[in-house]
Structure formats: structure tokens, C-alpha cells
Amino acid sequence: MSSQQRRTAKITAIGKYLPDKILSNFDLEKMVDTTDEWIWSRTGIRERHLVRDGEATSHMATQAALDLLRKRQLDPKKIDCIIVATVTPDMFFPATACLVQNNLGATRAWGFDLSAACSGFLFALDTGARMIESGQYSNVLVIGADTMSAILDYTDRATCVLFGDGAGAVLLEPCEEGTEGIIDSILRCDGSGAEYLYMEGGGSLLPPTAETVANKQHFLVQDGRAVFKYAVKWMADISAEVAERNSLTSQDIRLFIPHQANKRIIDASAERLGLTEDQLLSNIDRYANTTAATIPLGMADAVEDGRLQPGDNVILAAFGAGFTWGGMYIRWSKIH
Ligand code: UT7
DSSP states (O other), X not given: OOTTSOEEEEEEEEEEEOOSEEEEHHHHHTTSSOOHHHHHHHHOOOEEEEOOTXXXXXXXXXXXXXXXXXXXXXXXXXXOEEEEEOSSOSSSSSOHHHHHHHHHTOTTOEEEEEOOGGGHHHHHHHHHHHHHHTTSOSOEEEEEEEEGGGGOOTTOHHHHTTBOEXXXXXXXXXXXXXXXXXXXXXXXXXXXXXXXXXXXXXXXXXXXXXXXXXXXXXXXXXXXXXXXHHHHHHHHHHHHHHHHHTTOOGGGEEEXXXXXXXXXXXXXXXXXXXXXXXXXXXXXXXXXXXXXXXXXXXXXXXXXXXXXXXXXXXXXXXXXXXXXXXXXXXXXXXXX
């Protein structure tokens, strides 16, 4: 790349980690008043992975990063920055990114956590890309990792069936602008949606007490119908907006990788883009909603399955608590 050319960021390696413990819909039938039929038909979920006692977000994030570093054959000392998107950090502080940095031996890196729920990975990927574009950083590790099982009430059938644990990681490196990599993104938030999806206990507004525990205020709360309504509209709208802004027709898009919260939301967004089944990545049946991890896990699966080649046009989209949402256009690069 000459000094005249502007640089942007491309994804050069992907890693993933899913805990080996699996909780199926049939297991959940024994725990709450639900059925495999209800969960499958309303959400598209069959099973989800859960961490074991003593494992948390930094563990999964580290494993995903190690998978990536192994594939890229990259010395961890070459990593400049680590961004961990999560709403389930090991603890309030230090940041999970610091724990991952130490686990990896990434001794030259700085890092931070980014909180944007299900859009967290997309927000982190965009942030990492801008860091590469600045010219100051050349190896940015972006991780989406969530231990949703830590904040779910396993007596509440409306929420506990929906989520799983997992982590995905990508490496961003520089490339020449316009040729490949992250071409465009549109990101949004609207805090008026905060009342529909939240966990209120344990923060500065409502510090933990015996009462907050008794009131189950340390668990995720969701108004499913309201979130569904907004998710269907805004994820579809932003996917279409990013495609249109880049003059991409349905034929131009090789793969659409949306956030995996509900198969009906995924299908509605794909339909809006005019895509067929083979242009859509859906793995919600095996992983459920892993919050910040769904999109990197989707990318990892697409690469493993040989569904993406250099030059392919890929659209990413997400919607989640906040509300937060976004769409991104990537021209795919060679992945290690
Ligand atoms: O990733 C973050 C963003 N989150 C999302 O995008 C999630 C968006 N929302 C959804 O995906 C859906 O709204 C849900 C999957 C959460 C719920 O599906 P729904 O079709 O909207 O169901 P509902 O909430 O309207 O509930 C329908 C019925 C209710 O019973 P009644 O009131 O009709 O008698 C619920 O009590 O289904 C009942 N129900 C269940 N039944 C069996 C709720 N959860 C369950 C369950 N098993 N697990």
C-alpha cells in the first residue's frame, strides 16, 4: 500500500468457542412449563451451549481468541488492541478485555469492553475498523462474548429458553480502501427502548441488596412482543438501507449474517432484502441467542462451511437492548 492510498480494515482471521455442555429444548421441558414444539416454532431454537461452574465470559473470549491466533499463526505480542463486546463481563471492572489480554500474553495491547448488547459486536467491529483506518494500529482483536446463562432466571419460561453462551473473535488488519474489507456501516441507538429489555439490579442505580436478589432484579427482563415488533422493522430497515446505499441488489449479496434472536426476525429481514435461503446464515437452532457472539459465530460457521470466498459481498445486521441496531457491508477477504 503506498502512502497515497487510504487504508481501511479487513477481517483476516476468525475464531470461535462454544462450551461443550448442551441444554436442549427437551431438557428445558423438565425445568419450566414449555415444549420443544413451542420453542422451535416460535424461535427456531433446538438447543444452546452453556458454560460450566467457574467458567465466565473471559474464559470463552480467550478460547475464541486462541483459536484465531492459532489459525493466523500470529504472535499475541503483535496485537495492538483488544475490544470485547459483552453485557456479561466477568465483573464490573477490570474490563474483560484486560483479563483476555493477560490470558493471551498480548503484552503490547491495550483494550476495553464495549456494551451494546446484541449489537455489541457490530459496534466493536466498526470501532476497530476506525482504529485501523487511523493508521495508528495494525492488529485489532474484536471479540463478541456473552455468558447469558449468568443473568437468566431458569424459572421464567419467557426468557430462559431464548439464550445461550458463546464467543467469537475476529482479527482486523489494514487493506487498501475500496478493494476489500469493511466498506460501510450504519449504526444507531434509541434509549427510549430501554424499558423493553434490561437487567436493572446491581448497577449504580440499584446496587445489590438482599431485597434486589429476592425480587429477582439481577435477571434479564424482556417484553418479547414489543422487542419483536421493533426488531423486525429496524433490523430489516437498516439491512436494506446499507445495501441500497452501496447499490447492492439481492443478486449482489453472497451472504446475509444477521443477529440470531429469533428465526422469524431473521427470515423477515432476509425477505426484505429479497434473499433466498442459501444467501442467509442461520445457526440459531444450535446456539440460540448468544447476544454479542451471534455474528462472529455466524461468520466462523460460514467460513468453516466454505460459504464465503474472497470478493463476496456480505451484509451484517443486528438489533438489541438499548435499543441498539446496525448494518454493515463487508467485501470478504482471504481468511486464515
Ligand atoms: O436479541 C435481543 C432482542 N430480542 C429479540 O429480538 C426477541 C424478540 N422477541 C421474540 O423473539 C418473541 O417475542 C418471543 C420468542 C420472546 C416470544 O414469542 P411470541 O410469539 O411473541 O410469544 P408471546 O410472548 O406473545 O407469548 C405467546 C404465548 C403466551 O401465552 P398466552 O398469554 O398467549 O396464553 C406466553 O405466556 O406463549 C407463552 N409462552 C410460552 N409458552 C411455552 C411464552 N414463553 C413460552 C415458552 N413455552 N417458553
